[in-house]
Amino acid sequence: MMQASAEFLEKSRQKATDLSHRRTINFNIGRYNAAVPKGKQQFDQLELAREKAKNAKWKAIEQLDQQLETFELEFSKRSGKVIWAETADQAISEILTICRQKGCKTLVKSKSMVTEEIHLNDALQKNGIESVETDLGEYIQQLDEEPPYHIVTPAMHKSKEDVAKLFQEKLGTPANLNPEQLTQVARNILRKKYVEAEVGITGANFIISDIGAVAVTENEGNARLSCAFPRTHIVVVGIEKVIPSVQDLSLFWPLLSTFGTGQKVTVYNTIITGPRQQFETDGPDEMYVILLDNGRTEILKNPRQRESLYCIRCGACLNACPVYKNIGGHSYGVTYSGPIGSVITPHLKGMDDFKHLSYASSLCGNCTEVCAVKINLHELLLENRHESVQEGTHALSEKMAWKMWKLASMRRGLMNMGGGKLKNSFVNKLFTSWTEVHGDLQFSQKTFNQLWKERYKK
Numbered sequence: 338m339m340q341a342s343a344e345f346l347e348k349s350r351q352k353a354t355d356l357s358h359r360r361t362i363n364f365n366i367g368r369y370n371a372a373v374p375k376g377k378q379q380f381d382q383l384e385l386a387r388e389k390a391k392n393a394k395w396k397a398i399e400q401l402d403q404q405l406e407t408f409e410l411e412f413s414k415r416s417g418k419v420i421w422a423e424t425a426d427q428a429i430s431e432i433l434t435i436c437r438q439k440g441c442k443t444l445v446k447s448k449s450m451v452t453e454e455i456h457l458n459d460a461l462q463k464n465g466i467e468s469v470e471t472d473l474g475e476y477i478q479q480l481d482e483e484p485p486y487h488i489v490t491p492a493m494h495k496s497k498e499d500v501a502k503l504f505q506e507k508l509g510t511p512a513n514l515n516p517e518q519l520t521q522v523a524r525n526i527l528r529k530k531y532v533e534a535e536v537g538i539t540g541a542n543f544i545i546s547d548i549g550a551v552a553v554t555e556n557e558g559n560a561r562l563s564c565a566f567p568r569t570h571i572v573v574v575g576i577e578k579v580i581p582s583v584q585d586l587s588l589f590w591p592l593l594s595t596f597g598t599g600q601k602v603t604v605y606n607t608i609i610t611g612p613r614q615q616f617e618t619d620g621p622d623e624m625y626v627i628l629l630d631n632g633r634t635e636i637l638k639n640p641r642q643r644e645s646l647y648c649i650r651c652g653a654c655l656n657a658c659p660v661y662k663n664i665g666g667h668s669y670g671v672t673y674s675g676p677i678g679s680v681i682t683p684h685l686k687g688m689d690d691f692k693h694l695s696y697a698s699s700l701c702g703n704c705t706e707v708c709a710v711k712i713n714l715h716e717l718l719l720e721n722r723h724e725s726v727q728e729g730t731h732a733l734s735e736k737m738a739w740k741m742w743k744l745a746s747m748r749r750g751l752m753n754m755g756g757g758k759l760k761n762s763f764v765n766k767l768f769t770s771w772t773e774v775h776g777d778l779q780f781s782q783k784t785f786n787q788l789w790k791e792r793y794k795k
Contacts, residue, residue, distance in 0.1 A: 342693035344670055352667075353663050363662060380595075412626060415614065417626060418625045428629050432457065432571060436464075444468045445471050445534040445538070445562075446458075446468055446470055448472035449573060450485070451629060453672050454575075468538075480503055480507045487655060497519075537562075539553055539570070539573075541626075544626075546581050548583050548608075552586060554605070555605045569625075571626075572626045575633055632684060654675055659703070660698060671686065753787055756783070
């Protein structure tokens with residue numbers, strides 16, 4: 338099996354040279370860049386709003402155990418059931434147990450990155466349960482047997498012609514359908530599935546501690562249908578999604594919509610407090626919330642990296658990242674791509690196998706600049722690099738190369754020695770991991786120190 342770093346480099350080479358792919362991505366990100374400044378106009382003091390959101394998340398994460406216990410207490414008062422899952426396997430086991438109890442054959446699922454993280458669809462398929470993605474972008478990706486490409490827009494890399502061709506191959510529709518017609522085809526198929534499904538699964542954008550509820554934000558209404566029609570509703574959510582109070586939504590909902598898609602407010606914003614109550618006419622008979630850890634407490638106990646748990650998954654850092662714009666989401670080979678993915682994945686899946694993601698950055702700081710909750714992403718990427726070195730995950734040859742570089746750099750005589758030609762030959766043969774994917778390093782014939790001395794001989 339190819340190592341994750343080697344696979345990343347190979348996919349990156351392919352995508353960086355695929356001009357058609359880059360045109361599609363940059364076109365779609367260009368539309369995002371045009372919309373976001375308009376959305377930001379709703380804030381009188383945008384920087385203050387971002388700072389307040391960061392402080393709210395700081396409070397939630399610093400008191401995470403208390404916040405989650407309060408949520409469980411309040412949610413349970415309305416007959417909701419909370420399940421704590423330390424690992425992906427535990428979460429999948431609990432979901433399968435519920436599905437077997439309900440005799441589930443068909444399951445509808447709204448867009449959820451955390452279910453992608455635990456590879457839920459694969460587990461359901463292996464157990465004979467049809468799992469249908471109901472978000473249009475996710476449905477397109479499911480038809481094409483691909484994972485989501487982007488945290489917010491799963492099929493960002495596909496043009497309308499790509500989708501029309503896919504629908505023709507998988508659903509037998511005419512090849513010349515326009516986007517509206519393609520959407521109608523998907524809607525007709527999915528509406529039947531909502532009625533057939535015994536179980537509906539959603540994620541949650543926020544866990545609201547003080548009232549014991551989850552908040553779901555979407556643009557298509559598929560999440561509402563996924564939790565309203567089936568008799569059993571399961572929410573799978575990472576423990577870091579907690580916010581202290583329902584009052585915080587007045588800040589987080591506009592921030593998420595503006596930084597995620599450029600909207601002032603997302604089309605559908607739903608607060609779900611439990612299963613259908615006696616005085617209510619619709620909703621599920623039973624509701625479960627699975628609180629997933631899956632490595633998040635490893636980040637929590639790291640004081641420097643804890644800030645990454647503030648993320649509200651708006652995707653702004655992906656759209657701003659020059660690396661992501663060139664290589665796209667699938668090159669990363671993990672659930673969470675882009676800067677935020679490069680920060681958290683080494684801690685969720687292992688530094689030794691995924692340290693390379695933190696080096697896939699220009700460290701330009703644009704990700705930090707656009708983050709809705711002001712996470713210092715570029716500093717956390719540097720911290721990851723430091724931690725990977727401290728943990729000894731680098732090859733001996735690389736360590737020796739940097740020691741020699743340090744030795745030469747701290748001695749002016751060695752730096753001035755040999756001229757550019759000798760240095761070029763020596764360094765380009767020594768740092769082969771650089772020259773494999775970059776052009777050769779080119780040193781000038783004389784150092785700045787030598788040129789200065791020649792000009793100012795006094």
